[in-house]
Amino acid sequence: MDQTALERLLRAGQLAVDDLLKRSPFDELEEILDLLERCRPIEEVRAGLMERIATAPLAEFNALKVIYFRHFDAREH
Numbered sequence: 001m002d003q004t005a006l007e008r009l010l011r012a013g014q015l016a017v018d019d020l021l022k023r024s025p026f027d028e029l030e031e032i033l034d035l036l037e038r039c040r041p042i043e044e045v046r047a048g049l050m051e052r053i054a055t056a057p058l059a060e061f062n063a064l065k066v067i068y069f070r071h072f073d074a075r076e077h
Contacts, residue, residue, distance in 0.1 A: 003035055010039045017048035026060060033071050046072055 009015040017040050024032045029052075036045045049071070053064045 003031075006032075007035060007039055010036065017044050018051045021048040021052045022055070026063070029064075029067060033067070037071065042072075 006015070006020070010017070010020075017036055020032060020036070021029070033045065033049065036048070049064075049068055053061065053068065056064055
């Protein structure tokens with residue numbers, strides 16, 4: 001699905017952040033997070049990424065941790 005269609009679904013509340021993050025291929029995750037940060041509340045995006053991290057294979061953990069800090073470390077909680 002293209003970015004425009006995803007953004008439209010997200011803004012309309014027809015697509016859940018956590019579902020999108022769970023189903024997104026690892027190599028597209030940064031792009032999806034950038035999109036989510038533009039159209040969903042930051043706490044919702046953070047919670048969705050934490051769910052992805054919690055259920056990810058151990059081999060992805062370190063890379064997901066880096067992605068988490070890149071997107072959320074400088075933000076207030």
